[in-house]
Amino acid sequence: MTDTRRAVLWMVFIVSLLCLWQSWQHFNGHDSLLFGPAPINNMSVGQAPSASSGVPTVPSQGASAASPVASATAIGTVPNQTAATGGQNLQVATDFLTVDINSLGADVNRVELTKYRDQSDTKKNMVLLEKDAARTYVAQTGLAGGENFPNHNTLFTMTPGPAALAPGQDELDVTFTAESGGVKLVKTFVFHRGSYEIGLKQQVTNLSDHPVL
Numbered sequence: 001m002t003d004t005r006r007a008v009l010w011m012v013f014i015v016s017l018l019c020l021w022q023s024w025q026h027f028n029g030h031d032s033l034l035f036g037p038a039p040i041n042n043m044s045v046g047q048a049p050s051a052s053s054g055v056p057t058v059p060s061q062g063a064s065a066a067s068p069v070a071s072a073t074a075i076g077t078v079p080n081q082t083a084a085t086g087g088q089n090l091q092v093a094t095d096f097l098t099v100d101i102n103s104l105g106a107d108v109n110r111v112e113l114t115k116y117r118d119q120s121d122t123k124k125n126m127v128l129l130e131k132d133a134a135r136t137y138v139a140q141t142g143l144a145g146g147e148n149f150p151n152h153n154t155l156f157t158m159t160p161g162p163a164a165l166a167p168g169q170d171e172l173d174v175t176f177t178a179e180s181g182g183v184k185l186v187k188t189f190v191f192h193r194g195s196y197e198i199g200l201k202q203q204v205t206n207l208s209d210h211p212v213l
Contacts, residue, residue, distance in 0.1 A: 087155060092174055093164040094191045098125075099198065105152035106176035106187045108139040113196065141187065141200065145213045148181030156187070165193060182208035 087104025100110035111129040118124045131138050142151030150156070156176035165172045172191040177184065184207055190199030206212055 090158055090163055090174070092172070092189070092191060094172065094195075095165060095193055096196055097191065097198070099189075099191075101174065101176070101189065103156050103158060103176065105140060105142065105154060106156040106178070107141070107152055108189075108198065111139075111198075141202065143183065143185060143204065149183050149212075150178040150180045150185035154178045154180050154185075165191060169193065179207065181212070182206065183212060 087102040089100045089102050089109060092099040092101060096113065096115055098110075098112040098114055099108060101107070102109045108129055109131040110127065113126045113128065116126040118126050129137050129139060140152040142154070143149040144151075156178040159175040159177060161174070162172065163174060170193045174189045174191070176187045176189075179185075184205040186203040186205075188201040188203075190201065192199075
């Protein structure tokens with residue numbers, strides 16, 4: 001009886017080891033010893049989802065809409081991608097802010113608060129966003145999806161117009177436009193008198209004759 005129990009325990013132990021080994025192989029993407037090859041995940045890191053994953057499309061025939069896949073995020077580092085041509089800074093001035101917007105990506109590269117002093121150097125105004133040799137902290141926006149859609153590496157063109165809030169003016173719009181990959185992206189930065197908020201409106205237009213992702 002003792003030998004039978006010992007044999008049963010050994011069998012349970014061996015089966016448990018096989019199950020653990022199977023789980024480990026499956027977790028690391030190796031072929032299973034018991035159930036055949038492990039499933040292959042075709043979605044790589046950073047790859048945009050396919051149409052079947054529910055990502056909305058931009059309609060064709062020139063229809064325009066606010067992009068559901070565009071996002072604006074203040075980030076601490078810039079991705080390791082370089083553009084063929086560097087952009088130029090446009091300085092926007094309001095009663096509360098001095099803002100630099102670079103035509104490369106239409107990114108906000110610098111935000112200075114003109115009503116607040118820097119705590120470490122009271123002779124200077126406080127700077128929230130900045131891109132220089134010491135640090136890179138910018139606000140980037142763009143489109144996710146496609147191979148060549150306008151993004152933070154695309155050179156934008158500014159629509160001619162004022163870049164400073166005039167006396168008695170309560171709102172200032174500054175617009176940048178880029179076309180790439182059959183898609184037109186218009187970014188409009190909105191500034192208000194007496195406010196630190198920077199609004200952003202993005203309009204996406206499909207210039208091709210077919211839907212795009």
